[in-house]
Amino acid sequence: MTIERTLAIIKPDAFENHHVGEIIQCIEKSGLTLAGMKMLRLTASQVERFYYVHNDKYFFPLLCEMMLSGPVVVMLIEGESAISRWRQMIGPTDPAECGPETIRGAFGESIRHNAVHGSDCPDSAAFETAFFFSESELV
Ligand code: UDP
Ligand code: MG
Numbered sequence: 001m002t003i004e005r006t007l008a009i010i011k012p013d014a015f016e017n018h019h020v021g022e023i024i025q026c027i028e029k030s031g032l033t034l035a036g037m038k039m040l041r042l043t044a045s046q047v048e049r050f051y052y053v054h055n056d057k058y059f060f061p062l063l064c065e066m067m068l069s070g071p072v073v074v075m076l077i078e079g080e081s082a083i084s085r086w087r088q089m090i091g092p093t094d095p096a097e098c099g100p101e102t103i104r105g106a107f108g109e110s111i112r113h114n115a116v117h118g119s120d121c122p123d124s125a126a127f128e129t130a131f132f133f134s135e136s137e138l139v
Pocket of ligand 1: 054059062063092093111112113114116117118120
């Protein structure tokens with residue numbers, strides 16, 4: 001039994017398309033637990049620091065533009081193997097490669113506008129959860 005914490009973000013495209021409720025419902029139905037949640041408009045500095053691993057990629061400017069295009073909902077999800085379970089639930093980066101049972105398959109529009117974020121490993125989960133939540137903000 002490894003209880004993990006991971007970071008989820010409902011991205012601006014899913015917010016704009018009114019999928020916030022359905023995505024939260026997927027999390028609740030999965031047996032994972034919501035331990036923190038906030039709705040934000042990210043700043044350019046936050047996006048650039050959050051996605052620093054991609055700052056040399058060709059898609060970085062457009063990724064930043066997408067994340068700044070509207071509100072996001074950031075959530076800390078907790079549970080048994082939460083990191084890999086959440087990644088499995090969201091599906092691959094490109095919705096075209098996702099099954100319909102995945103969140104990106106159901107709600108993503110393109111490889112960039114792919115509805116949600118999920119931490120990809122324990123190190124990034126630690127960095128990303130601390131990026132948005134202090135211990136006192138978790139329930
Ligand atoms: N992205 C993009 N173009 C690409 C690859 C990725 O715009 O060719 C965006 C997309 O929103 C993705 C994010 O950059 O979710 C981070 O990319 P990563 O490779 O980390 O994918 P993820 O871990 O989100 O599946
Ligand atoms: Mg990633």
